[in-house]
Amino acid sequence: MTEDFKPDKDKIAKDRHEVLERMNEELATAEVPAEILVSEAVENGPEILTVDLYQLGAASDEVLGEFYFTPLATENDKVGYFNCVITLSEELEQAYLGKLYEAVAVLDFHLMLGSFGVSADGAFFSYKLTVPYALDMDKDTLFETVNIATGNAIAVCDQWTDMMLRISEGKGDVEDVKSAFGM
Numbered sequence: 804m805t806e807d808f809k810p811d812k813d814k815i816a817k818d819r820h821e822v823l824e825r826m827n828e829e830l831a832t833a834e835v836p837a838e839i840l841v842s843e844a845v846e847n848g849p850e851i852l853t854v855d856l857y858q859l860g861a862a863s864d865e866v867l868g869e870f871y872f873t874p875l876a877t878e879n880d881k882v883g884y885f886n887c888v889i890t891l892s893e894e895l896e897q898a899y900l901g902k903l904y905e906a907v908a909v910l911d912f913h914l915m916l917g918s919f920g921v922s923a924d925g926a927f928f929s930y931k932l933t934v935p936y937a938l939d940m941d942k943d944t945l946f947e948t949v950n951i952a953t954g955n956a957i958a959v960c961d962q963w964t965d966m967m968l969r970i971s972e973g974k975g976d977v978e979d980v981k982s983a984f985g986m
Contacts, residue, residue, distance in 0.1 A: 810880055810938050818942045819872045819883075822949055823852045826870070830854060849874055856889065859961050866891055866964070870953055873933075885934045885949050887917070887956035891964055892928040892971060899973040900925050906970045906977045910963065913984055917959055919967060928971055930963075932956040 823839055830837040836855040842848030854868040866889060873884040895903070903921065911918040917932030934952040936945060966983065969975040 808881055808939050810875065810878070812875060812878075815875065815883070815938060818945060820850060821942060822946045823850055823870070823872075825946055826852055826949065826953070847874060856957065856960075859889075859891075859957065859964050865893070866960070868953075868957070870949070875938075881938055882935050883938045885936060885952055887930075887932040887934075887953055889930045889956060889960045890927055891930065891960065891968060893926060895921065895925055895928055895971055896973065897925060899971055902973065902976045903928070903967070903971045906967065906975075906980045909977050909980045910967070914959065917956060919963070928967070930956065930960045932959070 827837050827839055836857075838853055840851050840853055842851060849871040851869050851871040854870065856866040856868045859866045869886075869888045869890070871886050873886060875883065900921065907919045907921070911920075917930055919928070919930050921928055932952060932955065934948065936948050940948070966975060966979055970977075970979065
């Protein structure tokens with residue numbers, strides 16, 4: 804990226820929209836339920852590609868993927884961010900949160916990318932991966948970057964969803980995570 808790069812917000816917004824549209828079209832071709840929404844709760848909120856990831860894990864039928872670009876913060880930004888947020892549960896049992904927190908801490912330490920987490924109110928259990936990218940990246944390269952990030956986020960969740968949901972239901976603990984890493 805050149806030092807004198809100045810972001811063209813309109814071009815960036817157009818490219819981001821077209822990347823999300825292309826992803827949505829590819830998901831439709833694969834018969835994966837998805838749609839692009841705009842958050843009404845946030846003024847000037849980002850477009851969010853929402854995807855029903857019902858195939859994730861063995862017993863998960865309400866897993867929701869949300870994929871979006873963070874809005875630019877300043878007129879001089881040179882880096883943008885693409886976010887993958889996959890919500891695994893919206894109904895955590897408070898009695899098992901301690902075990903889940905402990906298991907998440909160990910798992911996150913060993914993951915190569917992204918992290919699992921629980922919302923501040925203890926209700927939602929999600930995985931999040933945020934990827935930085937140069938704002939002067941061409942649209943095709945941006946699509947490839949976003950596609951790789953999305954695929955990796957889904958792969959990590961697919962690997963760990965069943966175990967982590969069992970722990971969130973009191974049917975496992977941190978020892979399961981340690982055992983998965985050979986500890």
